[in-house]
Amino acid sequence: MNKSSHLAVPDCLRGVAAISVLLFHLNHWLGIAWLAPNAGIAVDFFFGLSGYVLCVAYRGRFDRGMSGALFARIRLIRLMPMIVIGTLLSASYLAARVILLHDADIHPGWLAAATLLGLSCIPVFGAPHAIGGPQVFPLNGPEYTLFLELVVNLFWMLTRRFDGMKFAFAVALAGYALTAVSGMGGDTPETFLSGFPRVFGPYYLGVLLYHGDVKFGLLSLRIWKSLFLPASVATVVIMAWNGQIPFVVQWLWAASVMPLLILGGSSVALVGPVRAVALVLGELSYPVYALHYPLFVWLNGIYQALMHRKDPLIEAALFVPLILLASYLIMRFVDTPARAVLVSRFGRSTVKPVLDSTAADTPV
Numbered sequence: 001m002n003k004s005s006h007l008a009v010p011d012c013l014r015g016v017a018a019i020s021v022l023l024f025h026l027n028h029w030l031g032i033a034w035l036a037p038n039a040g041i042a043v044d045f046f047f048g049l050s051g052y053v054l055c056v057a058y059r060g061r062f063d064r065g066m067s068g069a070l071f072a073r074i075r076l077i078r079l080m081p082m083i084v085i086g087t088l089l090s091a092s093y094l095a096a097r098v099i100l101l102h103d104a105d106i107h108p109g110w111l112a113a114a115t116l117l118g119l120s121c122i123p124v125f126g127a128p129h130a131i132g133g134p135q136v137f138p139l140n141g142p143e144y145t146l147f148l149e150l151v152v153n154l155f156w157m158l159t160r161r162f163d164g165m166k167f168a169f170a171v172a173l174a175g176y177a178l179t180a181v182s183g184m185g186g187d188t189p190e191t192f193l194s195g196f197p198r199v200f201g202p203y204y205l206g207v208l209l210y211h212g213d214v215k216f217g218l219l220s221l222r223i224w225k226s227l228f229l230p231a232s233v234a235t236v237v238i239m240a241w242n243g244q245i246p247f248v249v250q251w252l253w254a255a256s257v258m259p260l261l262i263l264g265g266s267s268v269a270l271v272g273p274v275r276a277v278a279l280v281l282g283e284l285s286y287p288v289y290a291l292h293y294p295l296f297v298w299l300n301g302i303y304q305a306l307m308h309r310k311d312p313l314i315e316a317a318l319f320v321p322l323i324l325l326a327s328y329l330i331m332r333f334v335d336t337p338a339r340a341v342l343v344s345r346f347g348r349s350t351v352k353p354v355l356d357s358t359a360a361d362t363p364v
Helices: 004-032 038-063 067-103 108-119 144-157 165-182 192-216 223-239 247-267 272-307 312-346 347-354
Strands: none
Touching: 004 108, 004 247, 004 272, 004 312, 038 067, 038 144, 038 192, 038 223, 067 108, 067 144, 067 272, 067 312, 144 192, 144 272, 165 192, 165 247, 165 312, 192 247, 223 247
């Protein structure tokens, strides 16, 4: 699928959302309380946009007879190389601590198990704090959202024969209703099950938006353009709000404001240099999201070894551009060639769309 001009703004939003998640985690990792304290809501935007964009990219191909196995292969080729790279980066950092610093808290058995399971995008339960526990993906905490993305992709593929407005509405309603009860989690053993309604609600809301556009021409309505700016401002205000916003605000944002970003962004066509910048941001979104934790542990470890102190503001100012640059270089020289090899191995004519980032590399 070629990048349509109406997907350039969602691409840009994807990139901005990925950077906001990076800032959100630097807040927690470095103790900078005012730095994007509520940007975790970007995860719900990723899920919603993924449902919409995957429909745009593959719904027609399913209708023309594309097999579920081919779709699964496309998704795995798109997502798994970065998952493998991120896991290996974190595992190598912990291994370096064992070898160079003789860190006795890092148990080699747990490290080996977490590495093997992380490479397969399989959750780990009970991992010790020394290797990243209690995160269910201790070597790369944000990977839990990629696991959930693969789960909902598989469900969408298996139920494609029932896919339609009524089915999407029912699943989205159930997802949001269960999220209202269970909360927005998924990254630890205690909150793991709550991650499933969290992904199914926004994802199928995105699917519902697609079917609504196909059936009623939603994107042709001018109202979305007028609502896009207020929705964007509201999102920035929530993400930057000083202090933890109430859960009900997060839930309402995911149910009402997030779809306005998708509809409004998809209603705006960009051209020229602005469009080019937007597409670059979209291209960077997945590597930044998938790699920001493993890159951080390496950068932070090196900084601490050299300086022997914590300088949160200096580290944040250094790490953000370095993580963006490293993510681009890894995407350009490792991920893209690896996916090209996989495409060649499985047949370029059958899985070519996997190299198109608009064909759903939305990370979380």
